[in-house]
Amino acid sequence: xxxxxxxxxxxxxxxxxxxxxxxxxxxxxxxxxxxxxxxxxxxxxxxxxxxxxxxxxxxxxxxxxxxxxxxxxxxxxxxxxxxxxxxxxxxxxxxxxxxxxxxxxxxxxxxxxxxxxx
Numbered sequence: 001x002x003x004x005x006x007x008x009x010x011x012x013x014x015x016x017x018x019x020x021x022x023x024x025x026x027x028x029x030x031x032x033x034x035x036x037x038x039x040x041x042x043x044x045x046x047x048x049x050x051x052x053x054x055x056x057x058x059x060x061x062x063x064x065x066x067x068x069x070x071x072x073x074x075x076x077x078x079x080x081x082x083x084x085x086x087x088x089x090x091x092x093x094x095x096x097x098x099x100x101x102x103x104x105x106x107x108x109x110x111x112x113x114x115x116x117x118x
Contacts, residue, residue: 002026003093007086038062 005026013019042062046054077085 002030003086003089007083007090010082010086 002023005023009015009019009023039059042055042058043051045058073085073089076088
């Protein structure tokens with residue numbers, strides 16, 4: 001949603017203080033919500049007795065990959081323009097959404113089958 005807003009901001013919408021503030025609000029709001037999902041998922045994927053170590057490693061990987069993506073995004077925007085950057089982000093977000101819907105549907109249907117059997 002945020003990438004779509006910024007794509008529209010650089011291609012169609014007027015850029016002013018209000019539209020920029022809305023974009024920043026969307027960006028940080030979505031970042032906060034996604035952080036909850038990432039950290040909750042990370043805590044679900046830790047080994048017993050190594051929770052702190054595993055969570056710390058996962059957090060470091062998340063932040064390191066974020067920095068690498070920021071550098072790549074800057075290079076992409078510098079080379080092809082911000083409109084192409086935001087289109088790429090929209091594609092990545094849509095692909096991720098489809099993957100998550102498929103992955104969690106399979107996981108949930110497997111859990112439901114297990115509950116009905118036992």
